[in-house]
Amino acid sequence: MGLPAACLFDLDGLLLDTEPLHSQAWLEATAGFGLTLAADQLLALRGRRRLDCAEQVRSWIVQADLAPPSPEALLAARQPISERLMRQVPAIPGAQRLVKRCLAQAIPAALVSSSSAAAVAHKSAPHGWISLLKTRVLGDDPDLAAGKPAPDPYLLAAQRLGVDPSSCWAFEDSLAGARSAHAAGCVVHVLLPADQHLAIGLQADLPDGCTLLQSLDAVKLSKAAGNGSQVG
Numbered sequence: 001m002g003l004p005a006a007c008l009f010d011l012d013g014l015l016l017d018t019e020p021l022h023s024q025a026w027l028e029a030t031a032g033f034g035l036t037l038a039a040d041q042l043l044a045l046r047g048r049r050r051l052d053c054a055e056q057v058r059s060w061i062v063q064a065d066l067a068p069p070s071p072e073a074l075l076a077a078r079q080p081i082s083e084r085l086m087r088q089v090p091a092i093p094g095a096q097r098l099v100k101r102c103l104a105q106a107i108p109a110a111l112v113s114s115s116s117a118a119a120v121a122h123k124s125a126p127h128g129w130i131s132l133l134k135t136r137v138l139g140d141d142p143d144l145a146a147g148k149p150a151p152d153p154y155l156l157a158a159q160r161l162g163v164d165p166s167s168c169w170a171f172e173d174s175l176a177g178a179r180s181a182h183a184a185g186c187v188v189h190v191l192l193p194a195d196q197h198l199a200i201g202l203q204a205d206l207p208d209g210c211t212l213l214q215s216l217d218a219v220k221l222s223k224a225a226g227n228g229s230q231v232g
């Protein structure tokens, strides 16, 4: 692998360590409707847009023979919990350095997140370096027809940067995100969770050809790049 034409960064779980907090927020919100989400259900919500998550959670509530709230009511219950938790979200180790290395080498970069613009602003507020990523495709983008795992977000990001998606490196942590970037034709790097059990489960479902990362510090933005192991 030579240098990429652009680097496309996911936010949740890739630049910011939000995923445990997202899971906690869903857990607390659904408890109010009588449902206790299992670990695999929480994992299935990762990387997806809020409304897509709410519709999925609502279907689980229906399956459990409980009175289902509307997706909007679910999101309204979750919102204050999420805002409280996200105020203190830490960065993923190596994330700030990777973004700055990319921009220092004049490699165009974009943020490709399922989160809404308001949510991105809220959780990235303590992390000024995220504002270096000027080009963005976010979950409530009016030009976005479908969210991850559809290829649309990555295709739109490449289009906005004026580059071929197949020349872009996408950085993801979730299955939905990796599938989205892969379907768009990007070179996909997947940051594996520290939890071995979760990492093995994720690897089993990833599309072929993803480069697996134990840490963002392992990314080599140089001509001699070619680190990590590959799936498939």
Ligand SMILES: [Mg+2]
Pocket (backbone or CB within 6 Å): 010, 011, 012, 013, 014, 046, 047, 172, 173, 174, 177
């Ligand atoms: Mg993610």
